[in-house]
Amino acid sequence: MATQYIIPIASGKGGVGKSTVSANLALALAKTGAAVGLMDADVYGPSIPTMLGITKPPEVDASNRIKPVEQHGLKVVSMGFFMKPGEAAIWRGPMLHKTVQQFLTGVAWGDLDYLIIDTPPGTGDVTLSLCQSIPLTGVVIVSTPQDIALNVAQRAIAMFKKLNAPILGIIENMSHYVCPRCGQREEIFGVGGARKTAERMAIPFLGEIPLSTPIRVASDEGKPIVLSQPESPGAKAFTAVASHLAAQAGLRAQQGAQVKVTF
Amino acid sequence: MSNTQAIPVEITRAGERDVKIRWQDGHESVYPARELRLKCPCAGCLDEVTGALRLIASSVPQDVHPLKIEQVGRYAVTIRWSDGHHTGIYAFDYLRKVCPCCSDKRQATSDK
Ligand SMILES: Nc1ncnc2c1ncn2[C@@H]1O[C@H](COP(=O)(O)OP(=O)(O)OP(=O)(O)O)[C@@H](O)[C@H]1O
Ligand SMILES: [Mg+2]
Ligand SMILES: [Zn+2]
Ligand SMILES: [Zn+2]
Numbered sequence: 001m002a003t004q005y006i007i008p009i010a011s012g013k014g015g016v017g018k019s020t021v022s023a024n025l026a027l028a029l030a031k032t033g034a035a036v037g038l039m040d041a042d043v044y045g046p047s048i049p050t051m052l053g054i055t056k057p058p059e060v061d062a063s064n065r066i067k068p069v070e071q072h073g074l075k076v077v078s079m080g081f082f083m084k085p086g087e088a089a090i091w092r093g094p095m096l097h098k099t100v101q102q103f104l105t106g107v108a109w110g111d112l113d114y115l116i117i118d119t120p121p122g123t124g125d126v127t128l129s130l131c132q133s134i135p136l137t138g139v140v141i142v143s144t145p146q147d148i149a150l151n152v153a154q155r156a157i158a159m160f161k162k163l164n165a166p167i168l169g170i171i172e173n174m175s176h177y178v179c180p181r182c183g184q185r186e187e188i189f190g191v192g193g194a195r196k197t198a199e200r201m202a203i204p205f206l207g208e209i210p211l212s213t214p215i216r217v218a219s220d221e222g223k224p225i226v227l228s229q230p231e232s233p234g235a236k237a238f239t240a241v242a243s244h245l246a247a248q249a250g251l252r253a254q255q256g257a258q259v260k261v262t263f
Numbered sequence: 264m265s266n267t268q269a270i271p272v273e274i275t276r277a278g279e280r281d282v283k284i285r286w287q288d289g290h291e292s293v294y295p296a297r298e299l300r301l302k303c304p305c306a307g308c309l310d311e312v313t314g315a316l317r318l319i320a321s322s323v324p325q326d327v328h329p330l331k332i333e334q335v336g337r338y339a340v341t342i343r344w345s346d347g348h349h350t351g352i353y354a355f356d357y358l359r360k361v362c363p364c365c366s367d368k369r370q371a372t373s374d375k
Binding site for chain 1: 271272273274275276282304329331333334335337338339340352354356357
């Protein structure tokens with residue numbers, strides 16, 4: 001697998017919009033002409049297939065590797081493709097670790113510029129296993145203003161730091177309410193919490209996504225807002241975040257080291 | 264953000280089993296194989312929340328040694344060990360922090 005940037009999207013707790021952000025960022029990156037893979041590693045509640053309106057399962061190629069489903073210009077693989085309802089409970093420990101590995105090596109991703117990985121809620125087994133078994137470019141933390149206020153995002157960041165997983169940046173989701181009729185912005189939990197926290201923790205701040213009903217509706221209908229309403233404030237916010245993400249990923253790739261290993 | 268000290272230039276063998284890292288600032292670290300195995304940072308060996316060692320030292324063979332070392336991304340290496348273990352990602356920052364010849368000094372001055 002030749003993938004330039006591998007970027008898991010994670011959070012301190014569930015329901016903050018990881019899947020929404022993953023899908024829209026992947027689409028925004030693909031729009032710039034990049035080859036983008038989207039891996040849905042949420043073994044507890046895979047939602048990417050629904051968000052992208054994927055109905056058919058992936059095929060297997062001649063050498064028995066899974067061929068990602070091509071949808072809206074993305075290459076998509078979801079844990080949901082391989083699970084029966086109620087199966088989630090068995091994905092633990094070594095089994096989980098193996099499954100995560102298979103996702104990376106057993107899938108014919110081809111050459112990708114970006115592999116965006118949607119992770120399950122919280123900093124649980126799957127996310128940790130992922131971060132400990134693949135060459136990440138950096139983890140992106142999605143947080144809501146509430147999350148920041150309650151220190152949930154900060155704890156997640158501390159957790160990843162402890163694992164020595166690089167952090168690419170923080171995104172604030174549902175940061176303010178945009179009135180769908182007049183476009184007026186209203187801050188509901190106070191402004192700039194994530195930005196300040198990012199600054200304080202010396203982590204890049206990648207931007208804010210407004211809380212707006214069209215974002216949710218578009219995902220529910222299987223065509224995320226970046227595709228269905230590219231001129232909307234929500235889509236523009238995702239596009240802006242995607243470009244910051246791309247810049248940070250590029251920077252990150254230049255840092256660190258190419259080491260000569262002879263062992 | 265990675266500090267300039269923690270950039271390795273070369274990772275090689277020291278003696279038969281041990282690991283040597285030459286760093287960009289010229290420092291050389293030599294990690295006795297078993298010591299490095301016991302410092303595995305993976306979730307199975309180290310509790311990721313408390314930092315406490317989960318691995319039971321007596322369960323690790325005395326002659327444990329790396330079979331293969333591979334770079335991971337631009338920030339770490341993985342080590343395939345002779346006892347079959349291979350899930351640890353050793354970040355360069357971490358390796359530098361646990362350098363045997365530096366860590367004594369470090370502990371005296373500051374621990375984070
Ligand atoms: N910016 C937003 N504006 C409005 N609704 C949003 C926004 N972001 C996400 N949502 C909605 O919030 C709900 C949760 O979002 P999503 O499923 O993306 O969260 P998640 O973090 O992936 O959840 P889980 O942890 O369960 O996987 C969904 O109904 C989604 O459509
Ligand atoms: Mg989700
Ligand atoms: Zn280990
Ligand atoms: Zn030293």
